[in-house]
Amino acid sequence: MSDLDLAPPAVGLPPETEELRAEVREFLAKERADGRIVPRCDVWLSGWDERFSRELGARGWLGMTLPKEYGGHARGTLDRYVVTEELLAAGAPVAAHWIADRQIGPSLLRFGTEFQKQRYLPRIAAGECYFGIGMSEPDSGSDLASVRTKATRVDGGWQLSGTKVWTSGAHHAHAFFALARSAPVEDGNRHAGLSQFIVELDSPGVQINPIRLLTGAHHFNEVVLDGVFVPDELVLGNIGEGWHQVTSELGFERSGPERFLSTFPLLVALVGELSSAGDRLGDAGAREVGALVARVWTLRRLSIGIASLLSSGMPADVPAALVKDLGTRYENEVIEAARLLVDVPPDPGAEGGFARLLADAVLHAPGFTLRGGTNEILRGVVARGLGLR
Template identity: 65%
Template sequence: MALPRLVPRSGTDPSGHDELRAEVRRFLAEQRAAGAFTPSVDAWLSGWDEAFTAALAERGWLGMTVPVEYGGHGRSFLERFVVTEELLAAGAPVAAHWIADRQIVPSLLKYGTEAQRRHFLPRIVAGECFFGIGMSEPDSGSDLASVRTRAVQVDGGWRLTGAKVWTSGAHLAHAFIALVRTAPVDPAHRHAGLSQFIVDLRGPGVEIRPIRSMNGAHHFNEVILDDVFVPDDMVFGEIGDGWRQCTSELAFERSGPERVLSTFMLLQAASDAMAAGRLPRDANLGRLVGRVAGLHQMSSAVADALQRHEPAEVPAAVVKVLGTTTEGDIAEFAHLATDHTTDFAELAAAAVDQRPGFTIRGGTNEVLRGVIARGLGMR
């Protein structure tokens, strides 16, 4: 009753990638059999395993959409979608490369300079360069227009001062793309005067403070920028165009299968337990499977739109709102269905711990409902 079985086999996959899907499943089965990883919830956020990332790179499953001239594989967004969906459904530890591969790659291809592309893209493809996201700030919530981190132009570059928060993996990553103010705030045009910079997270003036979750996990961080120098060749895109660049980048962050499958392995475990008679039958399981199947189609449709270079901000927001709500409902269902003797009780407890973050990260669902309403022309 797992989502992978909801994707047709034997040449009937509508995306035409059943051989690739089967190849990824064989790889994952071999990795699990060898003890390379244990499935976990939210593994795309907290499962940092550079050895696993290297194994994916060796098989050509990083930087799949990167053109060959930049060391990539020149494959489609839908092929990448198939690979990432299978990795997520298996609860594989993909956090090390996730942000770089999901978000930084398309942003570099769209806004990066030729020098930036040639420096970063081959390293991302090889699983040797890891990125974070420098958007959110203390006391700002999801209001990116309230950014207070500032950049002042100096000889040869810029000086950045401020703080970023909820930066996943910053303590292990090499760099992040920071959204900062390069012009004074204009109350009538709050989105103006913002720019983006590629910041070396291991450079002077950068302090990374851990933010630990209630369960003791550490993947979030606060990043303090104290007069950090960023050379002109690390300006990302155009000065003053940061808001437009940032919002187009968010389509990649919000629409992916990680907004649907963070707790999928729990749905799989409950399905297996119910089929074996270890749990009583419950129609809610079928409802959740149906929701995940529908979201699979929606998320793959957004990947198809991105492949065609079509705007996808509103559909991505819809996937994020519906997907993260479903992830939370799966966590609650599994938690209520299990007891301390059930084999997935530990997974269920971890999912409940993580659940509050599902609808917050990537922009709160409340804010995204506003994005959807405006995009549909509603008042």
């Protein structure tokens, strides 16, 4: 695929995945019936449930594309896609394993040493090892080349000092990938001299401070690295190649179904509310809901195509940025439609109901654009891919 081609291949899900889909749906229906899970919006951020993650691991639904020698199941990318979209559509609590399964596992497989693969991948596939991402910083935001966390060479490894922010789940996670500057900028090339390190979050010198949402919920964190020692065996990939590594990782982060299915439980509840309203919806409301449903299928088509690209090792950073930008805008439009089309009672009511889903989505919406890059940064990536900047 050339840099100017934003369209991923038109890939459909093979018929044999429907058996897997039915199996996942049956499992989720039982979990709901037993009261173990309740549908929520934005579950890949807010739904931390280690029991649920271990259950998925036991069923072979984590680490699905990893080789069997590392505890994986050597299944196809599209099999994993089916499981992922079913979990998100059901509003199931996937946050604990989310980052580890989505991007840490594939990155370790591509860039990690044998020691690192054996150390982490089997536990990731079992739903027993949880990771965060140490990219963003207080003054760098989505401009990753401006990171100021410094990595200094010391005997036997590296010493990291700096601050990372918006680190989802760091207060629960076992480790995170930290992007740091290991060499000064030369000749104005900010992309050179960056490296990635695996920081185990119980290491001396790591301080984790909560960044609470408007609701008071604790999902994001500030992670302060005060002279944290990282041994050579936990350097990810090659020193100085962090920019290449982290941009390939962003393809996994920006293009998945979570970019347009975080509010899907709300969309389902909205359709239910409007169906019960009958003719009161009116033609304009019907058109709006129909457009939302059509767009989610379009975004899904794009996302599946990118999953196919990533599985073949091809670059997908530009189309992934497009999906993330379009998905973020789409999810906010779902929220606006729900607010305008339904008279919402002042009391949100029980978990899983329309009003509660809407309330959670509204409170989480400001964070949609932060995760994986702001819309402005993503549009710049797309414009450069088109040769417009």
